[in-house]
Amino acid sequence: MMHNNPKLADVSTPNLCREAFPYTEFPKVIFDNKSVPYEIPEKIWVTDTTFRDGQQARPPYTPQQVLRIYDFLHEIDGGTGLIRQCEFFLYSDRDRKAVELCKERGYRYPEITGWIRAVAADFRLVSEMGLQETGILTSASDYHIFLKLRKTRAQAMNAYLDIAKAALDTGVIPRCHFEDVTRADYDGFVLPFSAELMKLAKEYNKPVKIRLCDTLGFGLPWDGVTLPRSIPRLIHGLRKIGVPAEWLEWHGHNDLHKVQVNAATAWFYGCCAANSSIFGVGERTGNPPLEAMVVEHAQIKGMTPGVNYAAITALAEYARKELGFEIPHNYPLVGRDFNVTRAGIHADGLLKDEEIYNCFDTEKLLKRAASVAITDKAGLAGIKHWIEATYQVEIAKHDPRVIKIKDKIDAEYCDNRVSAISDEEMFEWVKEVFGTKPPPLR
Numbered sequence: 001m002m003h004n005n006p007k008l009a010d011v012s013t014p015n016l017c018r019e020a021f022p023y024t025e026f027p028k029v030i031f032d033n034k035s036v037p038y039e040i041p042e043k044i045w046v047t048d049t050t051f052r053d054g055q056q057a058r059p060p061y062t063p064q065q066v067l068r069i070y071d072f073l074h075e076i077d078g079g080t081g082l083i084r085q086c087e088f089f090l091y092s093d094r095d096r097k098a099v100e101l102c103k104e105r106g107y108r109y110p111e112i113t114g115w116i117r118a119v120a121a122d123f124r125l126v127s128e129m130g131l132q133e134t135g136i137l138t139s140a141s142d143y144h145i146f147l148k149l150r151k152t153r154a155q156a157m158n159a160y161l162d163i164a165k166a167a168l169d170t171g172v173i174p175r176c177h178f179e180d181v182t183r184a185d186y187d188g189f190v191l192p193f194s195a196e197l198m199k200l201a202k203e204y205n206k207p208v209k210i211r212l213c214d215t216l217g218f219g220l221p222w223d224g225v226t227l228p229r230s231i232p233r234l235i236h237g238l239r240k241i242g243v244p245a246e247w248l249e250w251h252g253h254n255d256l257h258k259v260q261v262n263a264a265t266a267w268f269y270g271c272c273a274a275n276s277s278i279f280g281v282g283e284r285t286g287n288p289p290l291e292a293m294v295v296e297h298a299q300i301k302g303m304t305p306g307v308n309y310a311a312i313t314a315l316a317e318y319a320r321k322e323l324g325f326e327i328p329h330n331y332p333l334v335g336r337d338f339n340v341t342r343a344g345i346h347a348d349g350l351l352k353d354e355e356i357y358n359c360f361d362t363e364k365l366l367k368r369a370a371s372v373a374i375t376d377k378a379g380l381a382g383i384k385h386w387i388e389a390t391y392q393v394e395i396a397k398h399d400p401r402v403i404k405i406k407d408k409i410d411a412e413y414c415d416n417r418v419s420a421i422s423d424e425e426m427f428e429w430v431k432e433v434f435g436t437k438p439p440p441l442r
Contacts, residue, residue: 006195006241009188010154014142017183020218020229027218027256030226036236039270041245044301045084046293047275048073049251051098052087052115052135053287054277065323066098069278070105072315073290077109078306082297083290084273086110087135090125099129113175118163126172133173135211136163140190141180153185157193164197168204175209175249182218186227186234191241198242209247210238211275214262217255217285221265231262235269249273254285263288264296278315279327279334291315291333310367339368374421376413380406387430390423401433 020028050073051066061069070086077083086102089095102112114134116122126134138160139145145156160176167174176197184190194210201208212234223232231250238248250266250273252259263274280289291312298304316334319325329337339362362368374386383405384397395402408429409421 006187006191008153008157008192009185010152011142011185011188012152014146015185015188016142017185017228020226021183027229029220029229031224032226033224034233035223036232036269038268039236039239039245040268040300041270041272044267044272044274044297045082046290046297047084047249047273048086048110048277048290049275049282049287050086050277050290052089053251053282055089056283057281057286060094061098061323063094063098063101067101067105068318068322069315070102070107070110072311072318073110073278074105074107075311076294076308076315078304078308079109080304080306081109082294082304082307083110085113085133087113087115090114090116090122090129096125096129099131103130115177118160120163120166123163123166123170123172126167127170131172133175133209134167135175135177136160136167138176138178138193139180140178140184140193140213142185142189143183144180145189153189157189157196160193161196161200164200164208168200168206168208171206173207173209175211177211177213177251179213180215181212181234182214182228183216184228186237190228190234191237194238194243195241201247207244207247209249210243211249211251212266212271214250214252217253217258217262219252219258219262221258221261223269231265232269235266235271239270245270245272247272249275251275252288253282254280254287259286259288260292260296263293264300267300279319279325279331281325289333295333309365313366313368333366338362374409374426376409376417378409383409386426390426391430404433405429 020030073083088099114126114131116134117137145151145153164174197208218229219231220229221231223230227233248271250263250271252262274293276288276290276293278290280286327335329335339358369389380397380402383402384395387395
């Protein structure tokens with residue numbers, strides 16, 4: 001039920017929010033210390049844009065690669081609906097082939113949805129593919145409406161409403177993507193446009209969804225800062241005019257290093273869906289990492305029975321080997337060094353009790369055993385742990401062979417080496433000190 005009736009401010013010149021966005025300086029965080037309450041929905045979920053925004057940051061996936069990734073997303077979801085939807089381009093033959101392959105799987109989750117521009121001609125693509133929902137580009141800021149589209153707010157809103165009606169007329173749920181919402185005139189366009197969409201939903205008795213797109217990563221997770229940058233207040237205002245939490249979705253970018261916390265913040269204030277892409281790969285700085293949001297959900301709502309968290313590790317291996325992803329070694333959850341301890345004193349603690357230097361049971365939850373990297377700080381404890389983890393053996397800390405390897409490492413650093421010892425060097429030295437028959441490899 002709506003609490004008020006916001007009116008469109010059809011201004012003659014664009015509001016570029018210069019106080020917050022001076023352009024020749026970094027964006028400004030402006031505080032007014034107003035607060036809004038938390039409103040965490042009973043159910044929150046993840047949606048995926050790997051095949052849409054994710055493909056704007058790399059060479060296109062082949063249809064077979066799309067299918068394999070889609071299978072992984074289904075495997076992680078485990079039939080729970082945690083990874084609720086995936087969106088797809090529909091323009092090329094390759095795009096449509098990928099959709100057809102994924103549709104043949106018959107999975108309930110993730111549901112396959114489309115993405116189109118706010119152009120009537122594009123809508124036939126959705127109908128031809130037989131999809132139940134599509135995203136529609138409905139740019140919200142005056143930067144886009146005036147400077148890109150060369151329209152007034154009224155002209156833009158009427159065009160957007162026409163394409164939303166076209167979707168509803170053919171039984172397709174429109175998901176309106178409010179591009180650049182964190183630079184938009186909130187009271188003068190965002191709320192009035194949203195109110196009109198809710199009128200359409202009531203008229204057709206169908207959902208009309210809203211995706212809040214933080215296109216340049218300007219969103220802030222604090223309620224005490226001004227609109228349009230405050231995510232808590234942006235969502236709270238939409239909830240107050242009657243937009244259901246289930247119809248709201250957050251889509252962020254990482255330009256200012258807040259992509260994950262902003263997505264979680266959207267959950268906290270009444271937005272059910274957080275859009276993401278695998279390993280955060282998306283246009284420019286990327287989107288909220290899907291794997292991070294799955295783990296974030298577990299922290300907020302608890303572990304979900306049926307979700308296969310370990311399949312995140314399998315997806316990362318596939319991405320490295322088959323898709324050419326260069327996942328940074330220190331990348332959380334799936335990077336090579338995610339749960340690798342480097343300092344010798346830390347390695348000694350890890351050996352005594354893994355929980356001291358591991359953030360959770362990575363072996364149980366992600367099938368990633370805790371490990372140590374070898375440097376001049378690793379010491380006998382680190383070398384022992386590396387050998388045991390690599391070869392699945394038990395060995396004494398002061399075994400003469402461990403001491404011999406330590407002597408080799410010490411000699412490297414006495415010669416002013418600064419880099420870590422590589423796995424390849426360790427393989428060679430273990431073989432050398434253990435003889436021609438080293439311990440069996442893991």
